[in-house]
Amino acid sequence: MLKKSGMVQDHGILNKMAWIQNHDKDxxxxxxxxNSTNGIGTMTVYKVFTGIELIINEFESTACLCNVPTYENVIEINHCQEGRQECKLLNGSYLYLGEGDISINTMNNCTNTMGFPLKYYKGIxxxxxxxxxxxDVPEILxxxxxxIYGFKEKFCINDECFVMRATDKIKNIFSELYYVPESVQKVYFKLKVLExxxxxxxxxxxxxxQREYYSHQQVEIIKQIKNLITKxxxxxxxxxxxxxxxxxSQTTLKTYFKGIYGTSMATYMKEYRMKQAAIMLRETPNSVADIAISVSYESQSKFAASFKEIIGISPLEYRKKCLADGKTSSKI
Known part of the structure; x- marks a missing residue:
């Protein structure tokens, strides 16, 4: 998602996205x-080896814009931990990663915008x-x-983007990288990158x-439909x-919607309603009954049951929890 961390300022990201940059001593x-109109996000960059960087990405946003030039001999490997990632390729097509998926591409094959259809994302x-x-090949290798040059021919031949859907092996490699104690990060990151x-x-x-590519027109139609049904x-x-x-066709609509948003339209709307209800429970004094009506539930009991199914606790328990710990995150 980024070019070389030491070169970021030269690429104009600070001007485009209001980035705040912090370095450690070494x-x-x-x-x-x-912090932009799209939302907020954090990218934590670690120089694991000479020529290898690991970036932990956390966004509550619809997109991340990185105004960077393209490099043929830089390979980017993305892993989606939470949420969903939208990648627009230079040929105008779109590719989507769901939770647990990885993609591999050269940096000259993607545009400078990474999208997050679910408005939150955590990945590496x-x-x-x-x-x-x-x-400067690491001694251990x-x-x-x-x-290493063969990776480009193996995974990115003809400037294609390689995608592997979630597997236990991918999970074993990536899952613990998100929660490594700082005291052992340097050693652990090296071991996992080598793995x-x-x-x-x-x-x-x-x-x-097989990869599922979507054209610009296909993506725009589905996004228009999503905006309509959530309005x-x-x-x-x-x-x-x-x-x-x-x-x-109805089949096309259902297939494309799931491909872009990762779930059926009915499930998406149910989850969307509950997440909007959660925002109202956190940020307004409205009663549970009023909030149920606001998200189109005539029955408060059915609303409470749906809320617990999606969020994990009842509306009243959720409100009490938010008041107790002061959480206002947009991600449920």
Missing amino acids: GYKTIYKM SILLYLDEFVR QDISID LLVFLNIIDVSKKI DFKHRYTIQDLAKEYCI
Whole structure:
């Protein structure tokens, strides 16, 4: 999602996104904090090896704009932990990562905007600066036959983006990286990055799952539909009505909506209603009955049951919890 951390200011990100930058003394860790009209976000960059950076990304936003130039010999590996990631490729098509998925691409194949359809995202980016890496190969890798330049031919041939959907192996490599105690970060990050490189070196790409690309027009239609159905809770739209209005088949609508937002339209709307209700419970003194009506539930008991199903606790318990710990996060 970023170019080289030491070069970020030269790429104009601070002017575009109101980034606040913090360095540690030895330059191992750099934190960028975004505060823009799109939302807020944090990118914590670690220089794990010469030529390899690990970035922990946390966003409560619809998009992250990085005004960066393209580099052919930089490979970006993205892992989605929470939320959903939208990547727009230079050919105009879109690719989506769900929770547990990884993507691999060269930095000259993506636009400068990363989208988050669910308005929150937590993930890891690992950047491999191939030219720098081969000049100073980590000693631990010198006896292992890994062709780092071969990764580009293996995963990014013809400037394509390689995607692997969630597997237990991917989970084992990435999951603990998000919660490593600071006291052991340097050693642990090195070990896990090396594990990832070995894994990528031996993986059989012929067994990968087919990628699902979406055109700009397809994405725009589905986003228009999403905006429409979330604009007025009182109006219940059917798949049949929406497909007719937007001149697409019902099957196409259902397939594309799930591909972009990661779930069916009915499930998305149920979760969206409950998350809007949660915001009102946190930020307004409105009664539970009034909030239920606001999100188009005539029955308070049915609203409470749906809220508990999605959020995990009852509306009253949620309000008490928020008042006690002062949380106002937009991510539930």
